[in-house]
Amino acid sequence: MLVKFKRFLIGRPMKSTELAAEKLTKRKALAVLSSDALSSVAYGTEQILMVLMAVGVAALWYSIPISFAVLLLLAILILSYRQIIYRYPSGGGAYLVSKENLGVPFGLLAGGSLLVDYILTVAVSASAGTDAITSAFPALHDDRVLIAVVMIGALTLLNLRGVTESASILAYPVYLFVGAIGLLIVCGLFQIVTGQAQATTPEYGTSVPGLTLFLLLKAFSSGCSALTGVEAVSNAIPSFKRPAEKNAATTLLMMGLILGSMFLGISVLAYCFGIVPNGRETVVSQLASSVFGRGTVYYAVQSVTALILFLAANTAFAAFPVLAFMLAKDRYLPNMFTVRGDRLGFSNGIIMLGCLSALLIVLFHGHTENLIPLYAIGVFIPFTLSQTGMMRMWLRSKPSGWLLPFLINTIGMLTTLTITLIFICTKFSQVWLVFLFLPLAIWVFLQIQRHYQSMAGELQIDLAHDKPYQKGTVIVIPVAGITRVVRNSISYATSLTDQVVAVYVGFDEEEIATMERRWAEWNPGVRLIILRSHYRSIVRPLIKFIDTVGWKAAETDHVTVLIPQFITKRWWHNILHNQTSFLIRTYLFARRDVTVTTVPYHLHQ
Template sequence: MVTKLKRFLIGRPMKSHELANEKLSKLKALAVLSSDALSSVAYGTEQILLVLITMGAVALWYSIPISFAVLGLLAILILSYRQTIYAYPMGGGAYIVAKDNLGTTVGLVAGGSLLVDYILTVAVSTSAATDAITSAFPVLHEHRVIIALLMILTVTILNLRGITESATILMYPVYLFVFAVFLLIIGGIYQWMTGNAHVQPPVYGAAVPGITLFLLLRAFSSGCSALTGVEAVSNAIPNFREPASKNAARTLIMMGFILGAMFIGISLLAYVFGIAPKADETVVSQITATVFGRGIIYYFIQAVTALILFLAANTAFAAFPLL
């Protein structure tokens, strides 16, 4: 009975020669390795606003320059990891690069920090997914821990079945999420340009009494949570089909363009519609409700957002063992 249940959940054991069939195409790799990075736009802007709101709503305009600073850092990371991919075709994560150039001790510190980061990625992604669900259905707020644990269990089973199967499953929600976010951005821009945004945003450039450089840097560092998972592609080059380095580099560039456009789009909409963070509703939920109302499109975007955040934990499952 136990054996039959195991086979049903994770499939039969794979032979060594079947490993080649587990290699990923660019489209599948973008799904399985970029889900963490792409999904982070659901909470990256919110993390900036959570810091700024401590100085009052007048300080929320700082989210725009901070978001562009994060976007600049993303460009630097993408270009750096692209070079790393070609320099370390067997997988060039922070551990290998630091070890080869700065010594074993520094390499172990970098590798150890990434291992911790991957574990926290699972926690943050599933928690954010739970927040997206409870924003749409507040009655589930008291059950958020159970919901998060069930998510982790499901992703674990998916990965035990094999990386190709998990990538095939991941493709659909990842690309649905990208479509949903761009739909939200286009809809928000339309509402703003047609004068339907009836909320007065914080005055850009307004003086904020008591604002400090430390607080702005704190907001910037919080906003950098939108960059989580960018390194996964360079860590997982052996998972790509040949030519592995070329395919990995192209996947990284695609991910960078999509991530940057979605992140800056969400940040601009949050400013235009005067969105402030709430304890019981995410920023993305507030923007969606403002642009489309709480109808079918709202629940579609919330559902896809929750699903991609739930599956974003898969990046850790894919890259952690290789690291």
């Protein structure tokens, strides 16, 4: 029943040879890997306006030059990551660049930051999508956490079905969103040019008392949240069809052009229409209402905006498992992240991402503004490290024509470092957790690798000299009576060795006498040892007996404790059985001199 339900949810298992068919075309890759960056136009401008409103409506004209500064940074990042794509076509992005050029600690810092960023990407996208829904339907505002968690669960299931299938589904809403925002911008600009836009806007260049450089930098850093997700393409190069690096570079350029156009268009419209941010309605919702009115087109724009904000999380679902795989391959994360599931995706990474992001939604009560600063700084740290790593690489190798790309990476590094410092200075009260979590994450990565290295050293053998050693086997079978379960266990044990002994722990003399008489009458060909327990404990006398047997047989024999276990027909029947066997196994699993074996017995009732 469970297997059928699983097949219904995620589909049939796929052969390993079908992996090539799971590679992405440029059109599908743009939908999957750019949905996070493209969706950020729904809240990037709003983040700038929210900061500027601290000194009044007159400061809102600053959103235009700030938006141009954000676009300049976007251009630098696009150029820089195109270089990374061609120099590191195996993927890994900032993690691989930093590890190879700056050292393992910096690589782990970049990798840890990106893992955190992808978790926050899902949480922020789900929260922002919920905001779009509640802007159109205010009655749902109190259910925003439940809506976000349900959508994360749906995205998790969609990605468990495979990259190609999820990309085919996601392509439609992504391109619908691009079309809807494009229509909004074109119609809005038309109304502005023709004088139909009736709004009181602060005159461009108006002097604003109380406006400080600190506040402008804070607004700029907030607007840079629109650049999150730019790095995802460089992390997922192996997911592209051949030639992978060329297709990835083209996809990155297309994403940059679309993102820049939409972000600037929304900023210009917001200024010209005099949009003021508020906590109950998003900037895009106010713009759509101003341009189209509260009619069919407005609800269509809001619907695709909400959908793309939810589906923006899919960028993280595409990139997080790949990055976790690379860290696990280098032994910095558990091996389970290297395993492909039935649908050829890294299922454990997908499930882990879904669970952690849903937990964040619950902890932060679905408030996007509480998550965005953590979200942004989590990606600007890898931005800075990747640019620094590329600078080091150019200085080391100095190939022909290296100076121009070196200058591009230098400008990128200085710019992203500045943004990172601005975030830290202006939003320290919101991002201080990063400075606790990232060192802890690096320490965990190193501990995991240290464990794997020590385990590998312990398990390694000398092929020329380390041969299996021959020993006999003594099997101890705990029995509670004479039943078919005992018969099944003894039959299995005697097929392995002649040295089999059954052990019965009795509490009173009458029970013991009955057991001895019935055993003699049955005569299974196995000796029965009677242990008397004066304190009604089964485990303690049994362990003491096993210690005695183990001490006598240590040099010549393996000691195996064979424990029968009921396999019940219904899951809840497990509550009624196997408690004693569970206790015995729990005591014995830590013993190095004893092997514990379970013999199943399938119940029909």
